[in-house]
Amino acid sequence: MTLDAARAALSAAQRVAVLTGAGVSAESGIPTFRDAQTGHWARFRPEDLASPAAYQRDPDMVWAWYAGRYRDVLRAEPNEAHRLLARLEADKGGGFFLATQNVDGLHARAGSGQGGGRLVELHGNLLSGRDEVTGEMFALPAPEQLATPPVSPRGHRMRPNVVWFGEFLPDDALEAAQQAFAAADVALVVGTSGVVYPAAGLAFETLERGGLVIEVNPEATELTPHLSFSVRDVASRGLAALLT
Template sequence: MRRLVILTGAGISAESGIPTFRDPGGVWEKYDLEQVATPEGFRRNPDLVHEFYNARRRDLLRVEPNAAHLALAELERSWPGEFLLVTQNVDDLHERAGSRRVIHIHGELLKVRCEVCGRVFRETGKIFTRTPCPFCGKPGGLRPHVVWFGETPFHLEEVYEALIRCELFVAIGTSGTVYPAAGFVEVARRAGAHCVELNLKPAENAHLFHEHRYGPATRVVPEWVREVLEESLSGSGKAL
């Protein structure tokens, strides 16, 4: 199995100290998503939205990639075929771990977009409602470069092209409830791919996977990566 697509969700970054969204104690128990994660909320109160994302940006810079992120970076370096890592996460822990072939379908927390000129740029500090765009100079047009509820995820055409060609699909740390990502396994399965779930507990769509491994991401992901690399390099043709 040479064509590999991996999907990661909040569960892979939780052990680095980034809270999940829907689990008990998660982000949406503490914040009203309608206020801070929708276009309507941003129009109503941009100051509140910027305050929320400034805090998340600050917290992200305080954490580090964990063993699961590092294992996937090693897998990418050693994989003897096509490799694509699709993440629902807006953090940059995959990149900091060394992953290069990464698609962020929900955007990136450390990037800001100007709705006046359309430029996207990296930002690790604070952004406020009247902060001018460093490119066009216009104030009031900056927003987090993330996909809010009601908006279309990024790069879906590229992702679906990879899914219909892949031979192995792996979902790591996902809830199986957020679409379109929750439907990726169905696309891959229809294309004939072997589908593997690596998760702390079964996702809502766990029944669609051929294989399941449950436990902390920092344990199950490195274990699976070691096995799949040994088998791929031995020429067995199996990636189970």
């Protein structure tokens, strides 16, 4: 498949499903999960900070780390990759579905989920907390007003609203993504290494039903040999090549 053919297929597709990973937000200055462990946090393994056991052992420490990531996320701005995907949704309307592994909320801030399609955050969102008793999600206060661990409007402690090591993706989010990728004429896999399952398996839902899967990534991934076409570039330039 050539770039022109990939571009034409995406343009003609009525149903488009997209999976995004850390590479999309990297251009906004958001570090990957592991790269976020710098300075004081460099001595910790990810499992020391992002697991149910870590939270049960020391919720104050876990929240201190997440509060720092929360501040970083709010300082960041959506980049051209986020904006291009929001425009693609506006073009495809109800035929568009975006599943992201990112927890920074930048897709929503760029307009995704507001153009007739659907946005699903598979791993949660750093901008909110989850009531430990009711399971309800509430927006966190501004960083300068955030006391950790935060308390929900119901009066209960909140945990970070993210999926931790050892936890399953929300059933409704995963099922919606699997259905969307199975129905897609064209799927895009953008800025993700393709090693974190079950999200990495979504591409195969499309391929097994005769759809095309186009990858945008500066490096080859474990998914690359199986996909229809790959654009070897960062997310913003790769998407621009497909959409303009």
